[in-house]
Amino acid sequence: xxxxxxxxxxxxxxxxxxxxxxxxxxxxxxxxxxxxxxxxxxxxxxxxxxxxxxxxxxxxxxxxxxxxxxxxxxxxxxxxxxxxxxxxxxxxxxxxxxxxxxxxxxxxxxxxxxxxxxxxxxxxxxxxxxxxxxxxxxxxxx
Amino acid sequence: xxxxxxxxxxxxxxxxxxxxxxxxxxxxxxxxxxxxxxxxxxxxxxxxxxxxxxxxxxxxxxxxxxxxxxxxxxxxxxxxxxxxxxxxxxxxxxxxxxxxxxxxxxxxxxxxxxxxxxxxxxxxxxxxxxxxxxx
Numbered sequence: 559x560x561x562x563x564x565x566x567x568x569x570x571x572x573x574x575x576x577x578x579x580x581x582x583x584x585x586x587x588x589x590x591x592x593x594x595x596x597x598x599x600x601x602x603x604x605x606x607x608x609x610x611x612x613x614x615x616x617x618x619x620x621x622x623x624x625x626x627x628x629x630x631x632x633x634x635x636x637x638x639x640x641x642x643x644x645x646x647x648x649x650x651x652x653x654x655x656x657x658x659x660x661x662x663x664x665x666x667x668x669x670x671x672x673x674x675x676x677x678x679x680x681x682x683x684x685x686x687x688x689x690x691x692x693x694x695x696x697x698x699x700x
Numbered sequence: 701x702x703x704x705x706x707x708x709x710x711x712x713x714x715x716x717x718x719x720x721x722x723x724x725x726x727x728x729x730x731x732x733x734x735x736x737x738x739x740x741x742x743x744x745x746x747x748x749x750x751x752x753x754x755x756x757x758x759x760x761x762x763x764x765x766x767x768x769x770x771x772x773x774x775x776x777x778x779x780x781x782x783x784x785x786x787x788x789x790x791x792x793x794x795x796x797x798x799x800x801x802x803x804x805x806x807x808x809x810x811x812x813x814x815x816x817x818x819x820x821x822x823x824x825x826x827x828x829x830x831x832x833x834x835x
Contacts, residue, residue, distance in 0.1 A: 612754065613716075624709075625701055655727070662730060675731035683724035690717045697701065697709045 566618025573610030708760025715752030
């Protein structure tokens with residue numbers, strides 16, 4: 559399995575566990591987290607699952623399994639620096655969203671939260687579009 | 701990879717690109733206060749990402765990988781119909797979401813039609829899969 563695939567799959571597993579932990583917090587009947595931040599936390603958790611878990615798992619397996627031109631076996635897939643940069647952007651965007659969004663619903667309009675949400679959106683968007691392009695080239699018929 | 705799987709996966713990637721763009725706009729909108737019909741855009745975003753990306757990718761890879769319904773010259777006809785129905789359904793539903801915001805919520809028929817097409821597509825995919833997989 560290529561190194562980038564291992565990285566995606568391991569990170570996806572971490573996001574799954576983190577998302578389930580946040581899901582428990584959202585479901586707690588007590589006063590923590592505060593009701594006003596519960597919506598932001600649940601939105602961030604949904605995206606931890608949809609993007610951090612499922613989509614990253616798909617990226618990892620697809621980079622490994624989708625057909626490649628030529629006969630290079632999977633273990634010789636070149637380790638591209640841009641792949642790792644995009645992986646880092648995607649995960650940084652997700653972590654930033656989890657850190658910022660619950661607070662955004664409580665303190666909207668403050669600069670830290672505004673720039674945090676914008677940076678999270680831009681990072682995730684750029685990373686996903688990069689991998690859409692990577693996988694597009696791999697969808698070649700035999 | 702059979703041609704029908706090729707095009708299903710590519711369509712799924714297009715849906716992912718569009719869906720993540722809509723999602724980024726929604727998240728940026730929270731930060732900047734730009735909120736045009738975010739309720740409708742959020743519904744469209746969810747449909748594109750869940751059905752257009754995740755479900756369609758699974759269907760496309762399923763036609764490629766799963767032995768009972770592996771695409772070949774005989775079975776690709778039904779597979780193409782699944783692809784057409786699924787994408788038409790998503791497009792109709794998304795059009796209904798966006799039209800509903802602009803038309804004051806009068807897009808019920810579009811939403812229903814989109815969901816019906818999606819149901820037909822996934823029934824056409826799932827029933828053969830279930831019956832053949834359990835032989």
